[in-house]
Amino acid sequence: MRPLRIALVHSFYSTSAPGGENEAPLDHAEALRRAGHEVRMVAAHTDELRTRPLHAVRCAVTVAGGRGRSPLPELRAFSPDIVHVHNLFPNFGRDWLTGWRGPLVTTLHNFRPICAAATLYRDGAICTRCVDGDRWAGLRAGCYRGSRLATLPLTWAGRGGAAADPLLRRADRIVVLSELGRTTYARAGVDERRMALIPNFVPSVDGPAVEAGERWVYAGKLTAEKGILDLLRRWPADAPLDVIGNGPLEEDCRAAAPRSVRFHGVLGRTELRHRLPGYRGLVFPSRWYEGMPLVYIEALAAGLPVLAFEGSATHDAVRAEGTGAVTGWEEPLDRVLREVGSSFPALRAHCRRVYEEAYSEEVWTGRMVRLYEELRGTAMPLEPV
Numbered sequence: 001m002r003p004l005r006i007a008l009v010h011s012f013y014s015t016s017a018p019g020g021e022n023e024a025p026l027d028h029a030e031a032l033r034r035a036g037h038e039v040r041m042v043a044a045h046t047d048e049l050r051t052r053p054l055h056a057v058r059c060a061v062t063v064a065g066g067r068g069r070s071p072l073p074e075l076r077a078f079s080p081d082i083v084h085v086h087n088l089f090p091n092f093g094r095d096w097l098t099g100w101r102g103p104l105v106t107t108l109h110n111f112r113p114i115c116a117a118a119t120l121y122r123d124g125a126i127c128t129r130c131v132d133g134d135r136w137a138g139l140r141a142g143c144y145r146g147s148r149l150a151t152l153p154l155t156w157a158g159r160g161g162a163a164a165d166p167l168l169r170r171a172d173r174i175v176v177l178s179e180l181g182r183t184t185y186a187r188a189g190v191d192e193r194r195m196a197l198i199p200n201f202v203p204s205v206d207g208p209a210v211e212a213g214e215r216w217v218y219a220g221k222l223t224a225e226k227g228i229l230d231l232l233r234r235w236p237a238d239a240p241l242d243v244i245g246n247g248p249l250e251e252d253c254r255a256a257a258p259r260s261v262r263f264h265g266v267l268g269r270t271e272l273r274h275r276l277p278g279y280r281g282l283v284f285p286s287r288w289y290e291g292m293p294l295v296y297i298e299a300l301a302a303g304l305p306v307l308a309f310e311g312s313a314t315h316d317a318v319r320a321e322g323t324g325a326v327t328g329w330e331e332p333l334d335r336v337l338r339e340v341g342s343s344f345p346a347l348r349a350h351c352r353r354v355y356e357e358a359y360s361e362e363v364w365t366g367r368m369v370r371l372y373e374e375l376r377g378t379a380m381p382l383e384p385v
Contacts, residue, residue, distance in 0.1 A: 004037045004372055007080035009071050011044045011091040019221065020294035021109045023269065024200045025086045027361075028368070031201070035365045040078045042071040044091035059090040064153035066166060068093030075100060082372045085167060094166040103375035106167055107175040107198075109291050113165045114188045116154040117143040121225040121288035126311070131188045135159050162188040172375050177292035178313035184289060196371055199292040201364035202301055204355075205270065210277040212345045215240040216307075216337070217279040219272060219295050220286070222247030227285030227309060232256040236334040241283070244272060276302035281324065281344045284308040284315075292317070300355035303348040307340055321358070323351045 010025045029039045049055055062068030069092050075083060085106040088094060097104070112118040114131050116138035121127060129137035136155060138144070144151040162168055162185065174195045176182045186192045220226050222245055229249050235241060237258040244264045254263060267275070276282070282299040283306075290312045299306050306324035308315040318324045324347065325340040327333075357363065 001373070004032075004082060004369070004376065005040075005078065005080040006032055006037055006372065007040045007042055007071075007075055007078055007083045008086060009042045009075075009083060009088070009092065010086040011088055012046060013087075014046045014050070016047075020200070021087065023294060024107075024109065027201065027203060028084075028086075028364075031203075031361045031365050032368070034361075035369065037369070040074070040080065042074045042078075044069055046091060049091055060150075060153040062093050063090050064156045066094035066157070068095075070096040070099075072096045072099055081376050085171070088167065097166050097170040103172050103372075103378050104170060105173045105175060105371065105375070106171040107177070108181060108185065109177070111184065111289070112154075113158065113168055114162050114185070115143070116151045116158070119225050119288040120184070124224070124287070126288065128187075130158070131162075131184070135161070162190050172378065173371055175371075178290070178316065180289055180313040180316055181291055198364065198367045198371070199359060200294060200297060201359050201361050202273075202294055202297045203361055204301055205273040212280055212348065213278045215242055215279055216281055216283050217242045217244065217276065218283050218285070219244040219267075219276075219298075220293070221245055222249045222253050224249065225286065225288040227287040229253055229256060230287070230329070231283065231285040231309075232258075232261065234329075234333045235261060236337065239334065239337050242279070273298055273302060276304050279304060280341055282306045284312070284318075286312045286314065289313055297355065297359045300351045300359060303352040305340075305344040305347040305351055307336070321354050323347065323354055 008025055008029055012022050029041050032039045058068065071092060083100060083102060083104045085104065087109065089112055110118040111120050122141060122143055135158065139148055139151050139155040142148040142151050144154055168174060168190055171194065174190060175198050176185060176195050177199050179197065182195055182197055185195065216239065218228060218231065218241065222228050229252055232253050233256050235258055237260060239260055241261045242264055243253065243261060244267055246266050276299060282295065282304050284296065292313055296306060296314045296317065300323060306318050308318045308324060308326050310326060310328050315326050319326050327336045
């Protein structure tokens with residue numbers, strides 16, 4: 001089997017809001033290179049482009065009409081066996097898709113094709129009004145950045161629903177990260193026969209064995225859909241918790257937190273992964289569906305059980321994989337922490353085993369390369385422009 005030539009296309013979000021959607025494509029590229037394949041990252045970086053005049057206006061035009069920056073020149077120069085699109089928003093256009101004839105895969109890291117906010121979350125609850133046919137609901141609510149003006153290009157681009165999305169229509173395979181993601185996109189009209197369920201992975205971090213401590217940990221953005229403010233308002237005063245991350249709700253979170261909570265800001269990926277084994281467990285209070293958040297996989301890699309709140313893909317994974325416990329928001333949190341805190345240390349070896357069997361780099365690479373090999377050599381007829 002000869003090595004593959006793989007082009008990854010990705011529009012990187014600003015590093016002022018670090019997240020897994022920027023990290024995963026970089027991890028994927030390195031994993032494929034380590035497996036012996038030739039990989040080219042065709043990228044657009046918001047941090048660089050936003051300094052140019054009229055960047056916001058250009059992005060709005062690109063998102064609304066699909067015409068804009070194209071990766072085609074780099075793709076044609078590289079001549080890959082496979083093009084894998086991770087994200088086009090907001091810096092790449094979509095009109096180039098009809099000009100690429102080779103096999104094309106895309107990964108759906110969020111719900112942007114069916115939701116202007118990309119989260120299916122609004123006003124403290126899951127919202128599927130646009131998915132259910134009210135295509136202008138997001139515009140009326142100003143779901144993108146709380147602004148109707150900023151939401152308009154996304155609403156116009158998505159007015160035909162998921163089935164009309166140029167990327168989803170063109171892709172030979174659509175990678176989803178969880179069963180919840182698969183069912184949600186199928187409900188929105190995406191053909192399940194073209195979907196492949198391949199969760200992300202995180203690289204393993206080797207280090208000395210660490211015993212579980214008494215502190216709990218939350219690691220993620222401090223935003224409403226992540227549920228962190230709701231968690232801190234319910235957090236018991238005598239339960240130690242470390243909060244790792246930043247975001248627009250940081251001031252509110254600090255005001256709501258009892259004295260047993262410590263805020264650490266953003267940590268580097270390696271430092272976070274080295275610290276995780278020393279905690280009692282990861283607390284995951286997210287209120288939106290999520291894809292398959294890297295922090296869940298990072299916890300398993302560290303042998304760290306997870307306390308997940310109902311409502312997200314992680315809640316489904318914890319329950320199915322036996323990697324912790326699931327609770328509802330109505331449950332008394334002090335009692336829940338006492339019960340799971342005593343049982344979590346016995347789950348550490350199992351969590352690490354689940355990581356190795358389902359979320360390791362080797363497992364992910366095998367799954368993805370098999371998908372690529374299925375498509376190698378196929379070509380998509382050009383559609384009229």
